[in-house]
Amino acid sequence: LAVTPKIEVSEQVRVRGDTRSELIAATSALMIEHDSVDISLSEIAGRARSNVALVRYYFGNKDGLLIALLERDVRGAIEALERLIATEASALSKMQHHVSGLLRTYHRHPYLNRLVRSVIRDSPPERAKKLAQDLVGPICKFYEALIDQGVSEGSFRKVDPMLMYFSAVGACDQLFSARGVLKALFDVDEVDDDLRRRFIDHTVALLTQGVIAPGTIPSSRI
Amino acid sequence: LAVTPKIEVSEQVRVRGDTRSELIAATSALMIEHDSVDISLSEIAGRARSNVALVRYYFGNKDGLLIALLERDVRGAIEALERLIATEASALSKMQHHVSGLLRTYHRHPYLNRLVRSVIRDSPPERAKKLAQDLVGPICKFYEALIDQGVSEGSFRKVDPMLMYFSAVGACDQLFSARGVLKALFDVDEVDDDLRRRFIDHTVALLTQGVIAPGTIPSSRI
Numbered sequence: 001l002a003v004t005p006k007i008e009v010s011e012q013v014r015v016r017g018d019t020r021s022e023l024i025a026a027t028s029a030l031m032i033e034h035d036s037v038d039i040s041l042s043e044i045a046g047r048a049r050s051n052v053a054l055v056r057y058y059f060g061n062k063d064g065l066l067i068a069l070l071e072r073d074v075r076g077a078i079e080a081l082e083r084l085i086a087t088e089a090s091a092l093s094k095m096q097h098h099v100s101g102l103l104r105t106y107h108r109h110p111y112l113n114r115l116v117r118s119v120i121r122d123s124p125p126e127r128a129k130k131l132a133q134d135l136v137g138p139i140c141k142f143y144e145a146l147i148d149q150g151v152s153e154g155s156f157r158k159v160d161p162m163l164m165y166f167s168a169v170g171a172c173d174q175l176f177s178a179r180g181v182l183k184a185l186f187d188v189d190e191v192d193d194d195l196r197r198r199f200i201d202h203t204v205a206l207l208t209q210g211v212i213a214p215g216t217i218p219s220s221r222i
Numbered sequence: 223l224a225v226t227p228k229i230e231v232s233e234q235v236r237v238r239g240d241t242r243s244e245l246i247a248a249t250s251a252l253m254i255e256h257d258s259v260d261i262s263l264s265e266i267a268g269r270a271r272s273n274v275a276l277v278r279y280y281f282g283n284k285d286g287l288l289i290a291l292l293e294r295d296v297r298g299a300i301e302a303l304e305r306l307i308a309t310e311a312s313a314l315s316k317m318q319h320h321v322s323g324l325l326r327t328y329h330r331h332p333y334l335n336r337l338v339r340s341v342i343r344d345s346p347p348e349r350a351k352k353l354a355q356d357l358v359g360p361i362c363k364f365y366e367a368l369i370d371q372g373v374s375e376g377s378f379r380k381v382d383p384m385l386m387y388f389s390a391v392g393a394c395d396q397l398f399s400a401r402g403v404l405k406a407l408f409d410v411d412e413v414d415d416d417l418r419r420r421f422i423d424h425t426v427a428l429l430t431q432g433v434i435a436p437g438t439i440p441s442s443r444i
Contacts, residue, residue, distance in 0.1 A: 035343055038260065121257055121402030132406035140407065162408055163397075163424040170396025175388040180343030184354035185362065186384055202385040210432035 020058045022048040024069050031111035035179045037118050041065075066119050070135055073109045074116075077101065078138045085142055091150030092208060092216070098142065099204045102172045107196050110176035113169060140165050147211075155216045168207055175199055242280045244270040246291050253333035257401045259340050263287075288341050292357055295331045296338075299323065300360045307364055313372030314430060314438070320364065321426045324394045329418050332398035335391060362387050369433075377438045390429055397421055 026048035030039045041062050045052045059065040080101055084094055106112060116135050120128045143161040150156025175182070175191060182188045188195065248270035252261045263284050267274050281287040302323055306316055328334060338357050342350045365383040372378025397404070397413060404410045410417065 036340075117400050117402060118258075120406050125406070128402060128406040132403055136403055136407050157427075159428075160420065160424060163421055164428075166397040166400065166421075167393045167425060167428055170392035170394070170399075171389045172392070173396070174392025175385075177392075178339050178388065180339060180350060181354055181358055184342050184347070184350040185358050198382065199385055199388075202382060203389060205379075206381075206386075206389055206432040207428070209434075210428035212431075 019048070019050055019054060020068075023050055023055060023058065023065060024072055026050075027065060027069050028073070028109065028111075031115070035110075037066075037111050037115045063119070063123070066115065067131070070112075070115060070119060073105075073112050074135055077105045081138055081142045085145050090155065091146055091153055092155050092212070094146055095150070095208050095211065096204050098146070099168065099172065099207050100200050102168070103196070103200050103203060106173055106176040107191060110179070110191075113173040114177055136165075139169075143168075150211070151213075155213055156211050157213050159211050164211070171207060172203055241270070241272055241276060242290075245272055245277060245280065245287060246294055248272075249287060249291050250295070250331065250333075253337070257332075259288075259333050259337045285341070285345070288337060289353070292334075292337060292341065295327075295334055296357055299327045303360055303364045307367050312377065313368055313375055314377050314434070316368055317372070317430050317433065318426050320368070321390065321394065321429050322422050324390070325418070325422050325425060328395055328398040329413060332401070332413075335395040336399060358387075361391075365390075372433070373435075377435055378433050379435050381433050386433070393429060394425055 023044060027039060027044050030043060030047055031037055041052050041055055044065070045055055055062070055065055059068055081098065084097055084101075087094070089097070120132050120135075123131055140161060143164050147156055147159055147161050147164065151158050179190075182191075191199070245266060249261060249266050252265060252269055253259055263274050263277055266287070267277055277284070277287055281290055303320065306319055306323075309316070311319070342354050342357075345353055362383060365386050369378055369381050369383050369386065373380050401412075404413075413421070
Protein backbone atom coordinates (compact mmCIF):
# COMPACT_ATOMS: atom_id res chain seq x y z
CA LEU A 1 0.00 0.00 0.00
CA ALA A 2 2.87 2.38 0.74
CA VAL A 3 4.52 1.62 -2.59
CA THR A 4 1.60 2.12 -4.98
CA PRO A 5 0.87 5.81 -4.24
CA LYS A 6 4.59 6.64 -4.51
CA ILE A 7 4.74 5.27 -8.01
CA GLU A 8 1.49 7.01 -8.90
CA VAL A 9 2.76 10.39 -7.71
CA SER A 10 6.07 9.96 -9.42
CA GLU A 11 4.39 8.95 -12.70
CA GLN A 12 1.94 11.78 -12.45
CA VAL A 13 4.80 14.25 -12.00
CA ARG A 14 6.67 12.75 -14.92
CA VAL A 15 3.64 12.83 -17.18
CA ARG A 16 2.76 16.37 -16.12
CA GLY A 17 6.32 17.54 -16.72
CA ASP A 18 6.34 15.87 -20.11
CA THR A 19 3.03 17.31 -21.22
CA ARG A 20 4.14 20.82 -20.34
CA SER A 21 7.45 20.43 -22.19
CA GLU A 22 5.74 18.70 -25.09
CA LEU A 23 3.31 21.57 -25.53
CA ILE A 24 6.23 23.99 -25.61
CA ALA A 25 8.19 21.76 -28.02
CA ALA A 26 5.13 21.39 -30.28
CA THR A 27 4.71 25.18 -30.44
CA SER A 28 8.37 25.60 -31.37
CA ALA A 29 8.24 22.87 -34.03
CA LEU A 30 5.08 24.30 -35.64
CA MET A 31 6.52 27.82 -35.74
CA ILE A 32 9.58 26.47 -37.56
CA GLU A 33 7.47 24.40 -39.99
CA HIS A 34 5.05 27.21 -40.83
CA ASP A 35 7.75 29.92 -40.73
CA SER A 36 5.25 31.90 -38.67
CA VAL A 37 4.45 32.73 -35.05
CA ASP A 38 0.69 32.60 -35.68
CA ILE A 39 -0.21 29.05 -34.72
CA SER A 40 -3.61 28.08 -33.30
CA LEU A 41 -3.95 26.48 -29.88
CA SER A 42 -5.81 23.52 -31.35
CA GLU A 43 -2.97 22.84 -33.79
CA ILE A 44 -0.45 22.99 -30.95
CA ALA A 45 -2.54 20.71 -28.73
CA GLY A 46 -3.01 18.27 -31.62
CA ARG A 47 0.71 18.11 -32.35
CA ALA A 48 1.49 17.47 -28.66
CA ARG A 49 -1.27 14.80 -28.52
CA SER A 50 -2.82 16.90 -25.80
CA ASN A 51 -5.83 19.20 -25.69
CA VAL A 52 -6.61 22.88 -25.31
CA ALA A 53 -7.86 22.39 -21.72
CA LEU A 54 -4.38 21.19 -20.72
CA VAL A 55 -2.83 24.29 -22.28
CA ARG A 56 -5.08 26.36 -20.04
CA TYR A 57 -4.17 24.15 -17.07
CA TYR A 58 -0.41 24.51 -17.51
CA PHE A 59 -0.11 28.01 -18.97
CA GLY A 60 -3.36 29.86 -18.19
CA ASN A 61 -3.80 30.84 -21.85
CA LYS A 62 -2.01 30.96 -25.18
CA ASP A 63 0.03 33.96 -24.11
CA GLY A 64 1.33 32.02 -21.13
CA LEU A 65 2.43 29.20 -23.44
CA LEU A 66 4.20 31.62 -25.80
CA ILE A 67 6.00 33.27 -22.89
CA ALA A 68 7.06 29.87 -21.52
CA LEU A 69 8.51 29.07 -24.97
CA LEU A 70 10.36 32.39 -25.04
CA GLU A 71 11.75 31.80 -21.56
CA ARG A 72 12.93 28.32 -22.57
CA ASP A 73 14.64 29.69 -25.70
CA VAL A 74 16.32 32.82 -24.30
CA ARG A 75 17.38 31.56 -20.86
CA GLY A 76 20.66 30.00 -22.04
CA ALA A 77 21.44 32.93 -24.31
CA ILE A 78 20.98 35.47 -21.50
CA GLU A 79 23.16 33.45 -19.13
CA ALA A 80 25.86 33.21 -21.82
CA LEU A 81 25.71 37.00 -22.32
CA GLU A 82 26.11 37.64 -18.61
CA ARG A 83 29.11 35.31 -18.43
CA LEU A 84 30.63 36.88 -21.55
CA ILE A 85 30.42 40.48 -20.34
CA ALA A 86 32.11 39.48 -17.05
CA THR A 87 35.16 37.92 -18.73
CA GLU A 88 38.53 39.67 -19.20
CA ALA A 89 38.30 39.47 -23.01
CA SER A 90 38.63 42.59 -25.19
CA ALA A 91 35.47 44.36 -26.39
CA LEU A 92 36.24 43.26 -29.96
CA SER A 93 36.49 39.63 -28.94
CA LYS A 94 33.27 39.89 -26.90
CA MET A 95 31.48 41.42 -29.88
CA GLN A 96 32.64 38.57 -32.12
CA HIS A 97 31.53 35.90 -29.65
CA HIS A 98 28.21 37.61 -29.03
CA VAL A 99 27.30 37.96 -32.72
CA SER A 100 28.27 34.36 -33.35
CA GLY A 101 26.15 33.24 -30.37
CA LEU A 102 23.15 35.30 -31.46
CA LEU A 103 23.27 33.73 -34.92
CA ARG A 104 23.45 30.23 -33.43
CA THR A 105 20.43 31.06 -31.26
CA TYR A 106 18.41 32.27 -34.27
CA HIS A 107 19.49 29.23 -36.27
CA ARG A 108 18.06 26.95 -33.55
CA HIS A 109 14.95 29.09 -32.97
CA PRO A 110 14.35 30.99 -36.23
CA TYR A 111 11.00 32.36 -34.96
CA LEU A 112 12.53 33.82 -31.80
CA ASN A 113 12.88 37.48 -32.76
CA ARG A 114 9.45 37.59 -34.40
CA LEU A 115 7.88 35.97 -31.34
CA VAL A 116 9.54 38.43 -28.94
CA ARG A 117 8.18 41.30 -31.02
CA SER A 118 4.65 39.97 -31.37
CA VAL A 119 4.25 38.96 -27.70
CA ILE A 120 5.43 42.42 -26.57
CA ARG A 121 3.26 44.18 -29.15
CA ASP A 122 0.14 42.22 -28.12
CA SER A 123 0.56 42.67 -24.33
CA PRO A 124 -0.98 45.50 -22.28
CA PRO A 125 1.57 48.30 -21.58
CA GLU A 126 2.72 47.28 -18.08
CA ARG A 127 3.09 43.64 -19.01
CA ALA A 128 4.83 44.58 -22.27
CA LYS A 129 7.33 46.62 -20.28
CA LYS A 130 8.08 43.75 -17.92
CA LEU A 131 8.45 41.28 -20.80
CA ALA A 132 10.71 43.65 -22.73
CA GLN A 133 12.89 44.16 -19.65
CA ASP A 134 13.16 40.40 -19.06
CA LEU A 135 13.57 39.24 -22.65
CA VAL A 136 15.32 42.15 -24.41
CA GLY A 137 16.76 44.14 -21.48
CA PRO A 138 19.80 41.87 -20.95
CA ILE A 139 21.00 42.19 -24.56
CA CYS A 140 20.59 45.98 -24.45
CA LYS A 141 22.54 46.16 -21.18
CA PHE A 142 25.18 44.00 -22.83
CA TYR A 143 25.55 46.53 -25.67
CA GLU A 144 25.82 49.42 -23.21
CA ALA A 145 28.61 47.69 -21.28
CA LEU A 146 30.32 46.43 -24.45
CA ILE A 147 30.38 49.81 -26.19
CA ASP A 148 31.61 51.52 -22.99
CA GLN A 149 34.42 48.98 -22.76
CA GLY A 150 35.31 49.27 -26.45
CA VAL A 151 35.33 53.07 -26.40
CA SER A 152 37.52 53.14 -23.28
CA GLU A 153 39.87 50.58 -24.86
CA GLY A 154 40.01 52.82 -27.95
CA SER A 155 38.86 50.03 -30.27
CA PHE A 156 35.19 51.12 -30.79
CA ARG A 157 33.59 54.22 -32.21
CA LYS A 158 31.07 55.86 -29.88
CA VAL A 159 27.97 54.03 -31.10
CA ASP A 160 24.46 54.45 -29.63
CA PRO A 161 23.69 51.17 -27.77
CA MET A 162 19.94 51.32 -28.53
CA LEU A 163 20.53 51.78 -32.25
CA MET A 164 23.22 49.09 -32.15
CA TYR A 165 20.74 46.68 -30.58
CA PHE A 166 18.27 47.16 -33.46
CA SER A 167 20.99 46.97 -36.14
CA ALA A 168 22.62 43.85 -34.79
CA VAL A 169 19.43 41.91 -34.06
CA GLY A 170 18.04 42.83 -37.49
CA ALA A 171 21.23 41.93 -39.33
CA CYS A 172 21.42 38.58 -37.52
CA ASP A 173 17.73 37.68 -37.69
CA GLN A 174 16.75 38.41 -41.28
CA LEU A 175 18.21 35.30 -42.93
CA PHE A 176 16.20 33.17 -40.48
CA SER A 177 12.99 35.24 -40.79
CA ALA A 178 12.85 35.17 -44.57
CA ARG A 179 12.93 31.48 -45.45
CA GLY A 180 10.37 32.07 -48.23
CA VAL A 181 12.62 34.66 -49.89
CA LEU A 182 15.66 32.41 -49.49
CA LYS A 183 13.81 29.61 -51.29
CA ALA A 184 11.99 31.66 -53.94
CA LEU A 185 14.87 33.92 -54.96
CA PHE A 186 18.02 31.95 -54.20
CA ASP A 187 16.61 28.40 -54.41
CA VAL A 188 18.00 27.64 -50.93
CA ASP A 189 15.80 25.18 -49.02
CA GLU A 190 17.31 25.57 -45.59
CA VAL A 191 20.12 27.22 -43.67
CA ASP A 192 22.44 24.20 -43.56
CA ASP A 193 25.71 24.02 -41.63
CA ASP A 194 27.75 25.47 -44.50
CA LEU A 195 25.44 28.47 -45.04
CA ARG A 196 25.22 29.04 -41.28
CA ARG A 197 29.02 29.03 -41.03
CA ARG A 198 29.36 31.47 -43.94
CA PHE A 199 26.67 33.73 -42.53
CA ILE A 200 28.35 33.76 -39.12
CA ASP A 201 31.72 34.71 -40.67
CA HIS A 202 30.07 37.35 -42.85
CA THR A 203 28.01 38.93 -40.05
CA VAL A 204 30.77 38.87 -37.44
CA ALA A 205 33.09 40.63 -39.91
CA LEU A 206 30.44 43.14 -41.02
CA LEU A 207 29.26 44.20 -37.55
CA THR A 208 32.67 44.12 -35.88
CA GLN A 209 34.34 46.10 -38.63
CA GLY A 210 31.31 48.40 -38.63
CA VAL A 211 31.85 49.58 -35.06
CA ILE A 212 35.63 49.74 -34.76
CA ALA A 213 37.47 53.02 -34.30
CA PRO A 214 39.63 54.22 -37.21
CA GLY A 215 42.96 52.39 -37.26
CA THR A 216 41.78 49.36 -35.29
CA ILE A 217 42.37 45.99 -36.92
CA PRO A 218 40.05 43.21 -35.77
CA SER A 219 41.34 39.65 -35.72
CA SER A 220 39.92 37.99 -38.81
CA ARG A 221 38.40 34.96 -37.06
CA ILE A 222 37.04 34.23 -33.61
CA LEU B 223 -26.79 62.92 -75.75
CA ALA B 224 -23.17 62.92 -76.79
CA VAL B 225 -22.16 64.86 -73.70
CA THR B 226 -23.84 62.81 -70.98
CA PRO B 227 -22.07 59.48 -71.56
CA LYS B 228 -18.73 61.29 -71.68
CA ILE B 229 -19.25 62.74 -68.21
CA GLU B 230 -20.53 59.40 -66.94
CA VAL B 231 -17.47 57.53 -68.15
CA SER B 232 -15.14 60.13 -66.77
CA GLU B 233 -16.85 60.08 -63.36
CA GLN B 234 -16.92 56.33 -63.32
CA VAL B 235 -13.18 56.22 -64.02
CA ARG B 236 -12.48 58.77 -61.31
CA VAL B 237 -14.59 56.94 -58.72
CA ARG B 238 -13.13 53.58 -59.68
CA GLY B 239 -9.61 54.94 -59.47
CA ASP B 240 -10.33 56.48 -56.10
CA THR B 241 -11.89 53.37 -54.59
CA ARG B 242 -8.99 51.24 -55.73
CA SER B 243 -6.41 53.67 -54.32
CA GLU B 244 -8.43 54.12 -51.14
CA LEU B 245 -8.50 50.39 -50.50
CA ILE B 246 -4.72 50.29 -50.91
CA ALA B 247 -4.27 53.35 -48.69
CA ALA B 248 -6.57 51.88 -46.02
CA THR B 249 -4.55 48.65 -45.97
CA SER B 250 -1.34 50.60 -45.55
CA ALA B 251 -2.78 52.80 -42.77
CA LEU B 252 -4.15 49.81 -40.84
CA MET B 253 -0.83 47.92 -41.07
CA ILE B 254 0.94 50.94 -39.61
CA GLU B 255 -1.66 51.40 -36.85
CA HIS B 256 -1.69 47.73 -35.82
CA ASP B 257 2.05 47.25 -36.39
CA SER B 258 1.06 44.06 -38.19
CA VAL B 259 0.48 42.75 -41.70
CA ASP B 260 -2.43 40.56 -40.60
CA ILE B 261 -5.44 42.76 -41.28
CA SER B 262 -8.86 41.38 -42.18
CA LEU B 263 -10.56 42.27 -45.46
CA SER B 264 -13.64 43.52 -43.63
CA GLU B 265 -11.54 45.93 -41.56
CA ILE B 266 -9.86 47.22 -44.72
CA ALA B 267 -13.17 47.61 -46.53
CA GLY B 268 -14.66 49.39 -43.49
CA ARG B 269 -11.77 51.85 -43.26
CA ALA B 270 -12.03 52.65 -46.98
CA ARG B 271 -15.84 53.04 -46.64
CA SER B 272 -16.10 50.32 -49.22
CA ASN B 273 -17.04 46.63 -49.06
CA VAL B 274 -15.45 43.23 -49.49
CA ALA B 275 -17.17 42.69 -52.84
CA LEU B 276 -15.34 45.72 -54.24
CA VAL B 277 -12.03 44.31 -53.03
CA ARG B 278 -12.81 41.20 -55.05
CA TYR B 279 -13.84 43.35 -58.01
CA TYR B 280 -10.64 45.40 -58.08
CA PHE B 281 -8.05 42.90 -56.83
CA GLY B 282 -9.55 39.40 -57.25
CA ASN B 283 -8.80 38.54 -53.62
CA LYS B 284 -6.91 39.71 -50.56
CA ASP B 285 -3.62 38.55 -52.01
CA GLY B 286 -4.21 40.74 -55.05
CA LEU B 287 -4.77 43.74 -52.78
CA LEU B 288 -1.59 43.04 -50.78
CA ILE B 289 0.44 42.72 -53.98
CA ALA B 290 -1.01 45.98 -55.32
CA LEU B 291 0.07 47.66 -52.06
CA LEU B 292 3.58 46.20 -52.37
CA GLU B 293 3.82 47.36 -55.97
CA ARG B 294 2.74 50.85 -54.97
CA ASP B 295 5.32 50.98 -52.16
CA VAL B 296 8.37 49.51 -53.91
CA ARG B 297 7.95 50.99 -57.40
CA GLY B 298 9.70 54.27 -56.58
CA ALA B 299 12.42 52.56 -54.57
CA ILE B 300 13.25 50.15 -57.41
CA GLU B 301 13.37 52.98 -59.95
CA ALA B 302 15.68 54.94 -57.64
CA LEU B 303 17.97 51.90 -57.28
CA GLU B 304 18.17 51.48 -61.05
CA ARG B 305 19.05 55.15 -61.51
CA LEU B 306 21.63 54.99 -58.70
CA ILE B 307 23.50 51.96 -60.04
CA ALA B 308 23.77 53.63 -63.47
CA THR B 309 25.41 56.83 -62.16
CA GLU B 310 29.14 57.55 -62.22
CA ALA B 311 29.36 57.72 -58.39
CA SER B 312 31.82 55.58 -56.43
CA ALA B 313 30.62 52.30 -54.90
CA LEU B 314 31.00 53.80 -51.41
CA SER B 315 28.83 56.77 -52.29
CA LYS B 316 26.22 54.48 -53.91
CA MET B 317 26.16 52.31 -50.80
CA GLN B 318 25.60 55.35 -48.59
CA HIS B 319 22.77 56.67 -50.77
CA HIS B 320 21.17 53.26 -51.01
CA VAL B 321 21.15 52.59 -47.25
CA SER B 322 19.77 56.05 -46.59
CA GLY B 323 17.05 55.49 -49.21
CA LEU B 324 16.13 52.07 -47.83
CA LEU B 325 15.71 53.55 -44.35
CA ARG B 326 13.49 56.34 -45.69
CA THR B 327 11.38 53.74 -47.48
CA TYR B 328 10.95 51.69 -44.28
CA HIS B 329 10.18 54.83 -42.31
CA ARG B 330 7.32 55.62 -44.71
CA HIS B 331 6.14 51.99 -44.98
CA PRO B 332 7.26 50.25 -41.76
CA TYR B 333 5.34 47.06 -42.64
CA LEU B 334 7.02 46.72 -46.04
CA ASN B 335 9.67 44.10 -45.30
CA ARG B 336 7.28 41.97 -43.22
CA LEU B 337 4.66 42.14 -45.99
CA VAL B 338 7.15 41.13 -48.69
CA ARG B 339 8.14 38.11 -46.58
CA SER B 340 4.63 37.00 -45.71
CA VAL B 341 3.21 37.39 -49.23
CA ILE B 342 6.09 35.35 -50.68
CA ARG B 343 5.82 32.74 -47.91
CA ASP B 344 2.07 32.31 -48.44
CA SER B 345 2.17 32.04 -52.25
CA PRO B 346 2.45 28.79 -54.22
CA PRO B 347 6.07 28.13 -55.38
CA GLU B 348 5.86 29.47 -58.94
CA ARG B 349 4.04 32.62 -57.90
CA ALA B 350 6.41 33.09 -54.94
CA LYS B 351 9.34 32.92 -57.32
CA LYS B 352 7.83 35.53 -59.64
CA LEU B 353 6.99 37.84 -56.72
CA ALA B 354 10.47 37.45 -55.21
CA GLN B 355 12.06 38.25 -58.58
CA ASP B 356 9.88 41.34 -59.03
CA LEU B 357 9.96 42.68 -55.47
CA VAL B 358 13.35 41.55 -54.09
CA GLY B 359 15.30 40.73 -57.27
CA PRO B 360 16.19 44.36 -58.09
CA ILE B 361 17.80 45.03 -54.69
CA CYS B 362 19.80 41.78 -54.91
CA LYS B 363 20.99 42.69 -58.43
CA PHE B 364 21.93 46.09 -57.04
CA TYR B 365 24.14 44.46 -54.39
CA GLU B 366 25.80 42.24 -56.98
CA ALA B 367 26.66 45.23 -59.19
CA LEU B 368 27.64 47.42 -56.23
CA ILE B 369 29.99 44.87 -54.67
CA ASP B 370 31.57 44.13 -58.08
CA GLN B 371 32.17 47.84 -58.57
CA GLY B 372 33.52 48.34 -55.02
CA VAL B 373 35.87 45.35 -55.26
CA SER B 374 37.20 46.50 -58.64
CA GLU B 375 37.66 50.05 -57.28
CA GLY B 376 39.55 48.51 -54.34
CA SER B 377 37.25 50.10 -51.75
CA PHE B 378 35.13 47.01 -50.83
CA ARG B 379 35.99 43.66 -49.34
CA LYS B 380 34.72 40.71 -51.40
CA VAL B 381 31.34 40.31 -49.68
CA ASP B 382 28.67 37.75 -50.69
CA PRO B 383 25.82 39.76 -52.29
CA MET B 384 23.11 37.37 -51.04
CA LEU B 385 24.34 37.54 -47.46
CA MET B 386 24.76 41.31 -47.78
CA TYR B 387 21.14 41.61 -48.90
CA PHE B 388 19.90 39.83 -45.75
CA SER B 389 22.24 41.79 -43.44
CA ALA B 390 21.42 45.18 -44.85
CA VAL B 391 17.65 44.70 -45.06
CA GLY B 392 17.59 43.29 -41.53
CA ALA B 393 19.76 46.05 -40.07
CA CYS B 394 17.61 48.71 -41.74
CA ASP B 395 14.21 47.15 -41.06
CA GLN B 396 14.37 46.14 -37.40
CA LEU B 397 13.79 49.56 -35.82
CA PHE B 398 10.61 49.89 -37.89
CA SER B 399 9.42 46.29 -37.25
CA ALA B 400 9.77 46.42 -33.47
CA ARG B 401 7.66 49.41 -32.46
CA GLY B 402 6.42 47.52 -29.40
CA VAL B 403 9.97 46.94 -28.15
CA LEU B 404 10.90 50.56 -28.86
CA LYS B 405 7.97 51.70 -26.71
CA ALA B 406 8.17 49.09 -23.93
CA LEU B 407 11.93 49.14 -23.40
CA PHE B 408 13.07 52.60 -24.49
CA ASP B 409 9.83 54.53 -23.95
CA VAL B 410 9.97 55.82 -27.52
CA ASP B 411 6.50 56.31 -29.02
CA GLU B 412 7.46 56.78 -32.63
CA VAL B 413 10.42 57.12 -34.97
CA ASP B 414 10.33 60.91 -35.26
CA ASP B 415 12.50 62.99 -37.59
CA ASP B 416 15.35 63.22 -35.09
CA LEU B 417 15.50 59.48 -34.39
CA ARG B 418 15.16 58.73 -38.10
CA ARG B 419 18.07 61.07 -38.87
CA ARG B 420 20.23 59.49 -36.12
CA PHE B 421 19.34 55.97 -37.26
CA ILE B 422 20.22 56.84 -40.86
CA ASP B 423 23.63 58.26 -39.82
CA HIS B 424 24.26 55.25 -37.56
CA THR B 425 23.26 52.62 -40.13
CA VAL B 426 25.02 54.24 -43.09
CA ALA B 427 28.24 54.40 -41.02
CA LEU B 428 27.87 50.84 -39.68
CA LEU B 429 27.15 49.13 -43.01
CA THR B 430 29.53 51.21 -45.11
CA GLN B 431 32.42 50.82 -42.70
CA GLY B 432 31.47 47.13 -42.40
CA VAL B 433 32.14 46.37 -46.07
CA ILE B 434 35.14 48.55 -46.86
CA ALA B 435 38.52 47.08 -47.72
CA PRO B 436 41.33 47.60 -45.19
CA GLY B 437 42.79 51.08 -45.47
CA THR B 438 39.77 52.66 -47.16
CA ILE B 439 38.37 55.75 -45.47
CA PRO B 440 34.71 56.46 -46.19
CA SER B 441 33.51 60.04 -46.33
CA SER B 442 31.78 60.69 -43.00
CA ARG B 443 28.50 62.05 -44.42
CA ILE B 444 26.54 61.56 -47.59
